[in-house]
Amino acid sequence: MTVLSLRPQAIPGRRERVRKATQRKADELLQTAAALMAEKGFEATAIRDVGRKLDASLAGMYYYFKSKEELLYQIQYRTFASLLQAQQQIAERPGTPKDRLRRLLIGHLTFFTSHPNEMKICTYELESLTGEYYNTVLELRRRYYRLMADLVAQLMTGPARKARASAHSRRVTLFVFGMLNWAFTWYSQAKDGTAEKLGGEMFDLVINGIGLEPLNR
Amino acid sequence: MTVLSLRPQAIPGRRERVRKATQRKADELLQTAAALMAEKGFEATAIRDVGRKLDASLAGMYYYFKSKEELLYQIQYRTFASLLQAQQQIAERPGTPKDRLRRLLIGHLTFFTSHPNEMKICTYELESLTGEYYNTVLELRRRYYRLMADLVAQLMTGPARKARASAHSRRVTLFVFGMLNWAFTWYSQAKDGTAEKLGGEMFDLVINGIGLEPLNR
Amino acid sequence: MTVLSLRPQAIPGRRERVRKATQRKADELLQTAAALMAEKGFEATAIRDVGRKLDASLAGMYYYFKSKEELLYQIQYRTFASLLQAQQQIAERPGTPKDRLRRLLIGHLTFFTSHPNEMKICTYELESLTGEYYNTVLELRRRYYRLMADLVAQLMTGPARKARASAHSRRVTLFVFGMLNWAFTWYSQAKDGTAEKLGGEMFDLVINGIGLEPLNR
Amino acid sequence: MTVLSLRPQAIPGRRERVRKATQRKADELLQTAAALMAEKGFEATAIRDVGRKLDASLAGMYYYFKSKEELLYQIQYRTFASLLQAQQQIAERPGTPKDRLRRLLIGHLTFFTSHPNEMKICTYELESLTGEYYNTVLELRRRYYRLMADLVAQLMTGPARKARASAHSRRVTLFVFGMLNWAFTWYSQAKDGTAEKLGGEMFDLVINGIGLEPLNR
DNA sequence: GATGAATGAGCTTTCATTCAT
DNA sequence: TATGAATGAAAGCTCATTCAT
Structure with a gap:
């Protein structure tokens, strides 16, 4: 391990940062969806509502999963x-x-x-x-x-x-x-x-x- | 059959007969609805489907109950x-x-x-x-x-x-x-x-x- | 042919009148849809537009046919x-x-x-x-x-x-x-x-x- | 190989090479798009599908043309x-x-x-x-x-x-x-x-x- | 009692397009 | 040169409900 090896860990590339942020968002989405579905049931939960709760657009949700x-x-x-x-x-x-x-x-x-x-x-x-x-x-x-x-x-x-x-x-x-x-x-x-x-x-x-x-x- | 059977209870009037038929139909409806809702859940069950299963019209259902x-x-x-x-x-x-x-x-x-x-x-x-x-x-x-x-x-x-x-x-x-x-x-x-x-x-x-x-x- | 036979033709029952009106509406719908689809193509024609042209609601269209x-x-x-x-x-x-x-x-x-x-x-x-x-x-x-x-x-x-x-x-x-x-x-x-x-x-x-x-x- | 071949036309500069590669890619794109549109019609063809068929990103398509x-x-x-x-x-x-x-x-x-x-x-x-x-x-x-x-x-x-x-x-x-x-x-x-x-x-x-x-x- | 016709609201999904990087 | 992320707009379709008859 040289000092150089600290760099990638300490200053992750943009690519890496973006990937992580996206992952975090996907997780957040799943969690929020789970909360709503647990409360109202799957059928009664609208994707819209999940989006609303996350301040994300309805269409944006479909970037993260391909169907309800x-x-x-x-x-x-x-x-x-x-x-x-x-x-x-x-x-x-x-x-x-x-x-x-x-x-x-x-x-x-x-x-x-x-x-x-x-x-x-x-x-x-x-x-x-x-x-x-x-x-x-x-x-x-x-x-x-x-x-x-x-x-x-x-x-x-x-x-x-x-x-x-x-x-x-x-x-x-x-x-x-x-x-x-x-x-x-x-x-x-x-x-x-x-x-x-x-x-x-x-x-x-x-x-x-x-x-x-x-x-x- | 004795004379007693002539009494209204025994030979119910039209009104009474109708009430009973209605009651019977309502019961049938509840039972069919229960079957569908048990299978697919309340949200996912359409009143239409209940009607279809009973060969009754959709609008007709609303004679028997006033909302889903x-x-x-x-x-x-x-x-x-x-x-x-x-x-x-x-x-x-x-x-x-x-x-x-x-x-x-x-x-x-x-x-x-x-x-x-x-x-x-x-x-x-x-x-x-x-x-x-x-x-x-x-x-x-x-x-x-x-x-x-x-x-x-x-x-x-x-x-x-x-x-x-x-x-x-x-x-x-x-x-x-x-x-x-x-x-x-x-x-x-x-x-x-x-x-x-x-x-x-x-x-x-x-x-x-x-x-x-x-x-x- | 007796005079009696004139009645059903001359004064059609409500049922009959309604059936005919519905048929007429369905025909009108098909014709309007054909005009729009001929002009813009099937894909580019929205059921909404057909409805709009007939002053009918979108949902109303689906009373007459079950899919585009x-x-x-x-x-x-x-x-x-x-x-x-x-x-x-x-x-x-x-x-x-x-x-x-x-x-x-x-x-x-x-x-x-x-x-x-x-x-x-x-x-x-x-x-x-x-x-x-x-x-x-x-x-x-x-x-x-x-x-x-x-x-x-x-x-x-x-x-x-x-x-x-x-x-x-x-x-x-x-x-x-x-x-x-x-x-x-x-x-x-x-x-x-x-x-x-x-x-x-x-x-x-x-x-x-x-x-x-x-x-x- | 003669000296003549040293001339820019013969050994194109990076700029030139890039222009050609771009041109080639654009042609490929047009051809693929044409195939899809011929098959399914213009309206029914999604830019996404063209990209998918070429293993190119959706957004990348818009580098080559500015609208569908x-x-x-x-x-x-x-x-x-x-x-x-x-x-x-x-x-x-x-x-x-x-x-x-x-x-x-x-x-x-x-x-x-x-x-x-x-x-x-x-x-x-x-x-x-x-x-x-x-x-x-x-x-x-x-x-x-x-x-x-x-x-x-x-x-x-x-x-x-x-x-x-x-x-x-x-x-x-x-x-x-x-x-x-x-x-x-x-x-x-x-x-x-x-x-x-x-x-x-x-x-x-x-x-x-x-x-x-x-x-x- | 019962129904044909109709509709408003809402749903899932798709898509062309943009933008920061 | 190229793309991941995001979105507004709109589409097809469903459904609970109403109403005149």
Whole structure:
């Protein structure tokens, strides 16, 4: 590393600056769109409104994405991909299945509390996508489902309980997703505490619910 | 046929017959609208499409309701009122709190399996209502929430556990609603059995989850 | 026929009157659209402009046809079907092949002088149609081509000239259509006389051109 | 390589090289634009599409011409000017009027077969130009018309036929242009042979058609 | 009761064109 | 010489709603 190498980093070329600004604008756009769509739904949100909120022209929006559906797709794809990656890392960290379930629940809720709009859209607007868009996001969703479902199945089919538990675990997984996803409608940091606390309570309910001992903590 | 049958109730006058036919048509309309709105969402459903599906004219629809929003309101109001009434009766039947929770869960799921479209709309489209419409349905929803919440609170604040349980019960109630409402997205009679069975599993999870003994059965 | 039968004709019901008025409006619409499209081309003509010219709202236009392309299709289909039928009748009337060619040329030009806009659109805007619309009109066009082509072939393959004439007749037919269709760009009743006269001159050129004696007249 | 080659013409300066490269690019652009416009029409062709086909940026296109209309004008002007010049030279070559007509027809069709897109645009898109653009191209077109019209008039007003022939010659000229211009819609080298052959057939039809003896050949 | 006809408002999308760099 | 970013204008189309009958 010579002193010279500082230059490109310290004084980025115009090209580079422009690229970054554009990227920033695209991100801002996705975020604003997500906020509006989370509030009013995809159908009821007009691209005009997104533009208005950003002081950008309607036509200008189309410089950044090529259709309204593609915008929705971008939101869902990025969010889901990011969630999936984060949760996969969390699941891979060492620990018992119970530990991992607990971390996943908290991880999900943490992600949700920092990106509530995007998560709401992922949860409720998959059906607004069609064709390839739909299939691609559906695939991510399925992988995320499997992550949780495998863990639940593992917990429920421990040594002593093989028999009917496995047939049951699909529904327990879906109960868990129900608890997680419904949180959009009521969660309030003030009333309900942190994602960590909420996730802990959910974990306890489930672990007890399926007849296992909760963690010592 | 006895003479009694000559009485007006038995041979209704034209007026009465017409009123009934109108009522029947209105019901059909609500049901069809519910089916379409459940499938595509309120915003994305055009009154035209409802008419088309019933072989009725577009303008004709406006004889039965005065705006699209009113149509949505009718669906939600009737469904919620009917659900609430049914569940209140169920809750009033004798039995322990545990019994009653179990019956409510099963009652809810049974109602849902026989009116999935209407229930889906109640669950997801409250925010599409405004003003008085919104407030009226919200009030029903709150009453329904209380019905369940009170029972959960009662179960969680039994003799030995007063302390922290009560602070907790709000969230348990909402977990329960999450499990119930999310069922829209996955329940299949073929895969998951009857509402009774599903409700039973949910009940077991919750009762165990909050540290109570399940029912003897 | 009794006197009673006069009534329905003399005092048509409201239903009937409305139907006729609607039909009249639809025809007017097609005619106005044809005028604009003939002047500026299909692409460059806005439905808005058609509406404006008729003092009808933009949305109102869509009560009468379901897309801009369908409007273009209607114009072309009706015009071509009408021309084809008229010319088929003309071709079937008794006479020598020469007589019939003469009548067809005059018939074509007569039709053109009374529906110049529609004919121009048929001539230049087939490629603006797609899918079924395109295929249907193309089929009419082909039938019309055959009507003329068969006659030309017949004239050119008389007793003494079978040999190379038939190979040639395709192009002569297309030369004829060129003369007919190009007339859009220059024909003026004042300068060039009636369709009858113009058709006569064209006939003479062609008949002489292919080495036959003109008609005695 | 002689010393002479050192002269500026032989080793062009940077300026000169750049000018040529620009010229080459502009030509490529005109050609590509002509191809697209011939296929889809002027209105329906987007400058974007031209750029895309050349891997050039949209904004970059505007370095070479200042508006879409100017692009269309360039195509028409260059093509017409070039055709006119070529045909004037052909007309000036020695020979009888018949010879000259024959050469002109073949010349026209030859030019058309080597620049079908440009010719199609000249034929069908004059009306898409306005103001000065329109007038300038119209003037070229008129000069071209006169070239042909004068010749036809000369042929038709030979010694024995002065009388009605001259009144007639306008229409014969326009019949000829009809045959020539309509060829866009059907000419196929495979089916119809060379421009020379096609022009010959057209010549024969016309010469016979107006009652003259064809050339001996 | 029911409907044919009509419309205002609004939506998504496209496009020619500009401008700073 | 060339382009990324941006926009005003306008297009096709849809939809909830009305109204005379």
